[in-house]
Amino acid sequence: MSEKILVTGALGQIGSDLIPKLQKKYGKENIISLDYNELPDDYDGILKKGDVRDKKILEDLWKEYKFTKVYHLASLLSATGEKHPDLAWDVNMTGLKHVLDISKEYDTQVFWASSIAVFGSTTPLDNTPQHTILEPVTIYGVTKVSGELLCQYYHEKYGLDVRSIRYPGLISWKQEPGGGTTDYAVDIFYKAIEEEEYTCFVKEDTKLPMMYMEDAIRGTLMLMDADEEDINVRTSYNHSALSFTAKELEDEIKKHIPDFEVKYEPDERQKTADSWPNTIDDSAAREDWGWEHEYDLERMTEVMLENLRKKLSK
Numbered sequence: 001m002s003e004k005i006l007v008t009g010a011l012g013q014i015g016s017d018l019i020p021k022l023q024k025k026y027g028k029e030n031i032i033s034l035d036y037n038e039l040p041d042d043y044d045g046i047l048k049k050g051d052v053r054d055k056k057i058l059e060d061l062w063k064e065y066k067f068t069k070v071y072h073l074a075s076l077l078s079a080t081g082e083k084h085p086d087l088a089w090d091v092n093m094t095g096l097k098h099v100l101d102i103s104k105e106y107d108t109q110v111f112w113a114s115s116i117a118v119f120g121s122t123t124p125l126d127n128t129p130q131h132t133i134l135e136p137v138t139i140y141g142v143t144k145v146s147g148e149l150l151c152q153y154y155h156e157k158y159g160l161d162v163r164s165i166r167y168p169g170l171i172s173w174k175q176e177p178g179g180g181t182t183d184y185a186v187d188i189f190y191k192a193i194e195e196e197e198y199t200c201f202v203k204e205d206t207k208l209p210m211m212y213m214e215d216a217i218r219g220t221l222m223l224m225d226a227d228e229e230d231i232n233v234r235t236s237y238n239h240s241a242l243s244f245t246a247k248e249l250e251d252e253i254k255k256h257i258p259d260f261e262v263k264y265e266p267d268e269r270q271k272t273a274d275s276w277p278n279t280i281d282d283s284a285a286r287e288d289w290g291w292e293h294e295y296d297l298e299r300m301t302e303v304m305l306e307n308l309r310k311k312l313s314k
């Protein structure tokens, strides 16, 4: 059967890397992108404008395309969520509920993005287990824990094939990140190339789990392609690659740009960063569907600088 796939939040950091991969795998005509942002005129594919809180828009799209898979990425992230908690709850929860309800009707396979933001300061922050205390400090984290439970409920109650990953901070060069706490780990590359100095909004010893986008997309497609009987986690899988402090990232970039200077001026995002794990135990993903990461700090830094220099013509 040929696939018809909807990607919500398509113009964001993950969608911008995921969609070309899906287009290559399934054909451009089978991938429908949805976003409510300003839509570019030169978008390479089928792009629709719509708010995921509007159920009618989603129902009309499902009626027209009979989606076999949906990658539901539309969301507010952690830092924006703290500025607009009501909106974060509305977009993150109402959007997910609509997607799950319509997918149930059409028997659509669902991918939904969770986050390390489900964890909080009462979670063991080193080698954080798959099953552990989830007491997030942000509204974003609250929506992610609630969303995970809702996904699991739809699987248990209705047999919906819903799969999810708790992404760490994602590092990529195609699209800038959209208002998260881990954004410094991307911003730093732009500033290193453009200005050779950066003011970092977390402390130098802040250590968080991160992943290069290429790994994250490969993992996402592996999870969605895995046999149903191998999927033992229906909340969301821990998914890990590397962890580094802000200072370790600075030092790695300095190997390529020796004059690069970083100042550390932590702001309100430090509190969120402090509540998230240092390292993650993702053995369930490795055992269930064969997850293995490819990018370490050294390789990721090289590829980021190379691609960003081309993008920024520097």
Ligand code: NAD
Binding pocket: 008, 009, 010, 011, 012, 013, 014, 015, 034, 035, 036, 037, 050, 051, 052, 053, 072, 073, 074, 075, 076, 077, 091, 095, 113, 114, 115, 116, 166, 167, 168, 169, 170, 171, 176, 177, 178, 179, 180, 182
């Ligand atoms: P992003 O902020 O870059 O993109 C989100 C997109 O969703 C934007 O293009 C925005 O216009 C769109 N959007 C927002 N509200 C919408 C609405 N009501 N209707 C339709 N579209 C709407 O986010 P991202 O980094 O691509 O993240 C995608 C998913 O992955 C999110 O669920 C996020 O929580 C999760 N995630 C991301 C990271 C990361 O580091 N990027 C880490 C963990 C989890």
Ligand code: SER
Binding pocket: 077, 078, 079, 114, 115, 116, 117, 140, 167, 168, 169, 170, 179, 180, 181, 182, 183
């Ligand atoms: N990168 C995301 C954020 O910082 C993690 O979910 O919000």
